[in-house]
Amino acid sequence: MRKLRQWTLNHPLQFVSVFMLVYFTWFSLLEKYAQPVLMIHSKLDDKIPFCEYFIVPYLLWFVWIAGTFVYFYIKSRDDFYHACRYMFTGMIVCLIIYTLIPNGLNLRPEITNNNIFSRLVDMIWSVDTATNVCPSIHVFNSIAINTVIQHSNAFKHKKLVHVGSYILALAICMSTFFLKQHSVVDVFWACVLGLILYPLSYKSAFDDSRESEYNVKAS
Template structure:
């Protein structure tokens, strides 16, 4: 623990990761108390078949997200900061949207498939209900990670890394629809949100906001 605290003291920008504490608290509270007022549904959603095998890329989101944060935390401070600002801003905007415009889905279907993949889908559905879906945090964060990685040029095999990342990201985004976890509207909203935040992250000087506050050490 002493070595860990010493490392954090030498790398104060690693404190960005503490964002997950208030994020998870707010997410859980919204899951329990926010009652959907707006139901997201389009005819296109009805044309997308349920496929339990997409649970694999859907669950891949977790190592994809934390693995990317850990990689840039160790390898490249500036990219780590950009990714944190990019992704955490999207999560924050999404939570605020859920608070102001409570929304949900009615897309889930009864499936009679009996295999390990269907069991995992049932487990996810029991833990994560159909509320707070638009914009999709799953999609927005995945797209932001992909865009940050595509900008990074110091990989040992950049072409293969970026191709693999793109395929993983696309499969994760598609999985949200094929598992009936999200509507295509949620996906489009998540992609649009990330597009806007990409501009804010890389075209505007977001660090200026931190330099003008006591949080300037997070942007140094």
């Protein structure tokens, strides 16, 4: 385990690349072969209207996650490793749940509007099936990256960043409702998972002296 930690510290980008290769391979296999045995639904889902304009915060998720990782990698390796540990652990837990209990949704309505927002939603739906949804990785990662930002020393005195991160995380979570990408049940369990793994947002998995060394180099 210690050798693995040292390798991760010495090769952070390779570590992330290996993880993402494993994650996307696993997820793609589930998307292709897993047949839902549990359909997720709540009465509250039926009361939430579809709104294609929420595609904007939904897509901002990709920029936010990637941008924060790049910033942490350059400015704070400690936060970078916290984010990796928190998010990657949760993502693996979600994949295990999808594997053991394949689940899906039947919430997506027919898109009748013809505007750029509707076309973007249709594009997202075409590449992201309504399976493997509970817990929502989209929501979990939003919670995780926001939590790491709130704990980050890099943003310790930047209240505007803290507030903006909270607002963006909330908007992204709401977008999954209004785009019918997820049920409120998916979001609830993503929040539960985020709470369970919360200590990983600030408790380092690596030797403090080595982390300090990398933080000095990064600065």
